[in-house]
Amino acid sequence: MRYQISINKNKIEGQIKLPASKSISNRVLIINAxxxxxxxxxxLSNSDDTKVLLEALFSxxxxxxxxxxxxxxxxxxxxxxxxxxxxxxTGSERMKQRPIKILVDALNELGAKIEYLEKEGFPPLKIxxxxxxxxxxxxDGSVSSQYISALLMLAPTIENGLAINLKGNITSRSYIELTLKLMGKFGVRHEWKENTIYVPEQKYFPMDFTVEADWSGASYWYQMLALAQKGDVFLENLKLDSLQGDANIATWFEQFGVFSEQKKEGVLLKKMKSVQPERLTIDFIENPDVAQTFACLCVAKKVPFHFSGxxxxxxxxxxxxxxxxxxLAKFGASxxxxKHGELEWDGQIDLQLKEETPIVKTxxxxxxxxxFAPMALSGLQMEIDDPMVVTKSYPAFWEDLKNVGFEVVEIQS
Known part of the structure; x- marks a missing residue:
């Protein structure tokens, strides 16, 4: 199945109930347990990821x-x-290709007994x-922050606690900080000196907790306003002063004329002026989940960029x-x-690469x-293959797009 995406207006207006933060939901579920x-x-987030974790914890x-x-x-x-x-x-075939050896080795070093059932270094696991x-x-500090967060959340319950010495550059530091802040909400203290995080053995204290809206989900609405000529969107339950590191994007989007205002029940986004940078340079080491948003935005606006991290x-x-x-090559962008972990574009559209109606694989x-879907605001028609993949983090995404004027038409592939 595919969705054909288009929009016949250049103004975006609406009130959106964003999904709850998947990052917070998944961490708090483990801490709560x-x-x-x-x-x-x-x-709680109604994303597939959170549903799977919740089901496992209560299985x-x-x-x-x-x-x-x-x-x-x-x-x-x-x-x-x-x-x-x-x-x-275990997990999907793709999950069986995603490495987990660093986490398994660390847990085994602490006394765990974990074996690989198929391929060394990859799921499925026997524990x-x-x-x-x-x-x-x-x-290695440059590995997935989820390995580090998984160990940190377990740390207070381990005999004598745990110290993690992070070597080299730390990737996604904001997600590690999010984990520690949430642990702190449940009464757990830690020390972070230079590159070493120490969590003593201690008890979590149960508490009533409400999850805030997801900033990664918010990024697509910032992107839409950046591409629109005018408009405003109210994002419910979003906080500018957020636990989530992706809240940094609020200031990044000011370069595209999109400004944020905190209200009692959420954040109001306004397209204040039609501006864009001559070239965009961003280090995404703290915010890798919004890199795709900015890459698609820049190609749609023909803004050259250099992304690292x-x-x-x-x-x-x-x-x-x-x-x-x-x-993005299907839109003419090469x-x-x-370097490893970098992405660059010179702002030139190659008409030989460009397809009339690109079919975007997900x-x-x-x-x-x-x-990719917001790029339709630049007059770019496209089809999105396997569109219901959005249920992983934002199940209502397509309905929300329809509510602000997008045409989302199902096509049988």
Whole structure:
């Protein structure tokens, strides 16, 4: 199935109920379980990833299939490594290609007993719940922050706590900080000196918790206003002073004339003027999940760019750097990777590459679908293949687009 995306106006107006933050939801579910809390988490994300994790945590089974949910794979692997019993965890074919050796090695170093059922270094896993003893472990700081977050959330429950020494440059630091802030909400203290994070053995304190709206989901609405000539959109339950690192994008989009105003019930976005940078240079090391949003925005607005800090994009739902190169080429943009983890475009449209009505492949990646669809505001018609991949993080995305004037027509492929 494909969706044909188009829009016949250049003004965007509406009030949007954003999905709750998947990043916060998944972390708080693990922390809530570790605190033996009697309180259910309020306003949980209705994304596939969160549903999978919630189902696993409340399951009576000892075998879990988490599909495409990378966060659930990492967080559950750490969580059940100390729960007495014999467990198996697997996922989709793509999940079986996503590395997990760094996390498994770290857990085994702490006393866990985890085996690979198929290929060394990759899911599926067999886990024998064990008593874990803390120590100082070393991890490459440039690896996925989800490995680090999985270990940090477990740390207070480990005998003697845990110290993690992060070597080299730290990728997605904001997501590590998010994890520590959420742990702090549940009473857990930590020390972060230079590149070492120490979490003593201690107890989580149960509390009632409500999840805020998702900033990654908000990025697509900022993108739409950046592409529109005028308009305003109210995003419910969003906070400029957010726990989420992706809130940084509010200031980035001012370069495209989009400004934010905090209201009591959310954030009001306004397209104040028609401006754009001559060239955009951003280091996404703290915010890799919004890189696709900006790449699509720049191509639609013909803004040359140089993006860095993208190393982790290669081990997401797909190799996002390769996926962006493949799909943006259909719009005439030839993107290069000058160095590992970088993406660059000279702003030139190659008419020989450009397709009349591009069919955008999504590669089982929700962010591919959501980053490309707003490009229709620049008069670019397209078809999105496998559009329901958006349920991974934003199930109501297509309905929300229809409500502000997009035409979303189903085409049988």
């Amino acid at each position: 570790l605190s033996y809390s009697p309180y259910p988490v309020q306003n 009576n089974q000892n075998k879990f299939d988490i599909g495409h949910a990378g966060t659930a794979m990492r967080f559950l692997t750490a969580f059940i490594s100390k729960i007495v019993g014999e467990w198996e965890i 024998f719940g064990s008593h874990l003893k803390g120590k100082t472990i070393e991890l 993208l190393k982790t994009l290669k081990i997401k739902e797909t190799d996002r750097i390769a996926a962006l190169q493949n799909e 993107l290069t990777e000058p 590669y089982h990646d929700h962010r591919m679908a959501m980053a």
